[in-house]
Amino acid sequence: TQTVSQSDAHVTVFEGDSVELRCNYSYGGSIYLSWYIQHHGHGLQFLLKYYSGNPVVQGVNGFEAEFSKSDSSFHLRKASVHWSDSAVYFCAVRTSNTNKVVFGTGTRLQVLP
Amino acid sequence: EAAVTQSPRNKVTVTGGNVTLSCRQTNSHNYMYWYRQDTGHGLRLIHYSYGAGNLQIGDVPDGYKATRTTQEDFFLLLELASPSQTSLYFCASSEETLYFGSGTRLTVL
Known part of the structure; x- marks a missing residue:
């Protein structure tokens, strides 16, 4: 079965800073990797995904993520954060044979003014 | 935009009670999933389904049943x-x- 690890439970940065949220996974087969965002009191919303091709994928609101097979990672980045980016971010792994989707424990991003 | 509607929004029951949570999607997606979210655990998969009558076991299924009656x-x-x-x-x-x-x-007293 697949597992997803998000090592940072909380990340605090200032507005305008860059940020990287880390995601590592383990699974031996073919997978889709995704990031989702959850604002307080709401369900999760899709940010971006990777399946194959260019390992750097672009998402909404200036987010991008980079896949590394050697590191089993799919880290999320943003060059300049805004206060509205404050939310919880979840990494997810979907197996292509069973379509089982497993999430990490989430990283709470706090952006200070 | 895909639409997924859950009901009820809030539910309180007592230990030993019987509860049904409902989910309806209007986009004819094949796959549907149930998760629970708890502090420190993120989202954990309970059950999922790829069509009417199908059920797949997730990672935390104990104490839960699920049924996919229609698409x-x-x-x-x-x-x-x-x-x-x-x-x-x-x-x-x-x-x-x-x-x-x-x-x-859901709150279970």
């Missing part, structure tokens, strides 16, 4: 609710990207 409707059943099942429950539908409902907050 649109996926129900989560707690037949003997326990306080440990107090949680925020999310349903999602998907072909590739998951579309989530707004959640059901």
